[in-house]
Amino acid sequence: MGFKEDYLYWAVIWQLTSKYDYQLITVTENQQEIWLENARNKEFPVIRLLRYDLDWANWLKRDIERTIQNGEQIRKKLYRKPLNVFNIYVTKFTPVDDYSFATQSFHYQKTKLQSFVLDSENFPEALQLLEKKLRMEFPIQLQEEEEQVRYLKEKTLVESVKKVKKEQQVFVSGKPFFTYIFIAIQVAVFLLMEISGGSKNSETLIEFGAKYSPYILQGEWWRFFTPMVIHIGFIHLLMNTVSLYLIGSEVERIYGNTRFLFIYLLAGFTGTLASFVTTPNLAAGASGAIFGCFGALLYFGTVYPKLFFRTMGSAVIVLIMINLAYGFSVSGIDNAGHIGGLIGGFLAAGIVSLPKRKTWRQLIFLAGTAGLIYFLLQYGYNHPNSAALNDETMAQVAQNYVKEGETAKASELLLDYTQRHASTPISYFVLGNIYAEKGDTAEAKASYEKAIEQNPRFHEAYYNLALMHTREQEMDQAKELVQKAIELDPSNKSYQKLAKQLGE
Numbered sequence: 001m002g003f004k005e006d007y008l009y010w011a012v013i014w015q016l017t018s019k020y021d022y023q024l025i026t027v028t029e030n031q032q033e034i035w036l037e038n039a040r041n042k043e044f045p046v047i048r049l050l051r052y053d054l055d056w057a058n059w060l061k062r063d064i065e066r067t068i069q070n071g072e073q074i075r076k077k078l079y080r081k082p083l084n085v086f087n088i089y090v091t092k093f094t095p096v097d098d099y100s101f102a103t104q105s106f107h108y109q110k111t112k113l114q115s116f117v118l119d120s121e122n123f124p125e126a127l128q129l130l131e132k133k134l135r136m137e138f139p140i141q142l143q144e145e146e147e148q149v150r151y152l153k154e155k156t157l158v159e160s161v162k163k164v165k166k167e168q169q170v171f172v173s174g175k176p177f178f179t180y181i182f183i184a185i186q187v188a189v190f191l192l193m194e195i196s197g198g199s200k201n202s203e204t205l206i207e208f209g210a211k212y213s214p215y216i217l218q219g220e221w222w223r224f225f226t227p228m229v230i231h232i233g234f235i236h237l238l239m240n241t242v243s244l245y246l247i248g249s250e251v252e253r254i255y256g257n258t259r260f261l262f263i264y265l266l267a268g269f270t271g272t273l274a275s276f277v278t279t280p281n282l283a284a285g286a287s288g289a290i291f292g293c294f295g296a297l298l299y300f301g302t303v304y305p306k307l308f309f310r311t312m313g314s315a316v317i318v319l320i321m322i323n324l325a326y327g328f329s330v331s332g333i334d335n336a337g338h339i340g341g342l343i344g345g346f347l348a349a350g351i352v353s354l355p356k357r358k359t360w361r362q363l364i365f366l367a368g369t370a371g372l373i374y375f376l377l378q379y380g381y382n383h384p385n386s387a388a389l390n391d392e393t394m395a396q397v398a399q400n401y402v403k404e405g406e407t408a409k410a411s412e413l414l415l416d417y418t419q420r421h422a423s424t425p426i427s428y429f430v431l432g433n434i435y436a437e438k439g440d441t442a443e444a445k446a447s448y449e450k451a452i453e454q455n456p457r458f459h460e461a462y463y464n465l466a467l468m469h470t471r472e473q474e475m476d477q478a479k480e481l482v483q484k485a486i487e488l489d490p491s492n493k494s495y496q497k498l499a500k501q502l503g504e
Helices: 003-019 057-078 120-134 146-171 178-196 202-208 213-217 234-255 257-278 287-303 305-311 313-329 335-352 361-382 391-403 407-420 425-438 441-454 459-471 475-488 493-503
Strands: 023-027 033-037 046-051 083-091 105-108 111-119
Touching: 003 033, 003 046, 003 083, 003 120, 003 146, 023 146, 033 057, 046 057, 057 083, 057 105, 057 111, 057 305, 083 120, 111 120, 178 202, 178 234, 178 257, 213 391, 234 257, 234 287, 257 287, 257 335, 257 361, 287 305, 287 313, 287 335, 305 313, 313 335, 335 361, 391 407, 391 425, 407 425, 425 441, 425 459, 441 459, 459 475, 459 493, 475 493
Parallel strands: 046 083, 083 111
Antiparallel strands: 023 033, 033 046, 105 111
């Protein structure tokens, strides 16, 4: 009945799983073929066992070819480097014809296969040779009773299932809670924005807390966080809500509620911060925080690399690449915020780590994250090449101060900025407007001339300078300047009207 060979088959599997920490990858329905894996065993990370009484060498050759192809599929799914597979046949007899080819190594793409025939007729010698090849010890005494075979089989499978269940517990550290809270908040904010003027209206976006660099520079630090619940249009909201539901809930299950909240908020912050230092454009959306969830999954992959690639790894990496490629190829998408969120989510996951896995690396992640955030904030607020400190943004900050009645503060800001930076035509233009409003025509003219000197195509500056010359009855200069403004912007009715007045 083959009970002796069945016992040998399950005894080897039991030793590999209980003593050498191999885990079950796959098993056939009749349980006569089993694949095991142990990533820490560098020489033979994957072992395949087949219980089959061999007869002819041709069948053996075909099975080896099939096995190495299956091994390559496993390599592509679990590994990203060449893979060694050890293939064990547990049989009563060896093939009746020549099967010496089976002792050779077979190669297919990046997979290498070594086979071994473990026959019960030559049990002691065959087992010793197997121990030598695998560099392992298998203290096995053959049994022939059916009950003993059944007991060993059940014990082996039960322990293997326990290991799988323990592995699966990694994915259930919490139930989604904050994911649904954030979804509810962003939907509610969107409806309020639509009622208040429209989610695509710039003034409404700024009023509700979108990333707006001039206001951030004025001290509204909370705008690093509020953009993650604000969306521009229904499609933007729909895409991010679906993504958050799918990705966020998975991250919250893995990391638990509190860790997820920290990851999501830090990723949203770093996404906005990256956008702040790279582009002055108005921005909003949960995309940075959602990319942070991807970053958290990547961190999970560094802790459980084989489990990661066996479950979600390939899909996560492909989704990240597709989304980043789409962001680079389509205008209007804040890819800096996406990348900032991705990095922030990875770092945040490293700070909190996975449940029940405290490690000294958390301190390194914390120090590195704090240092990176400090550097980016200093760069954004103080560095002349930062997008947050560009000419247009500083001019807008000054105009905001003027609207609030703080003209002196606006003048001080612009004077300091123009003195510290080489090219500031817009700032000089706004400064000229401030002087003109105060009645200081000489300083206004000087500011407009500076703006034109730095940007000879600045038609608004030509027009305002013409107005200043008109104020002082210097008509010839005014005519020349307004004509220059018309050349640069022929369709402007204000320029045409002034030219007509000066011509009369």
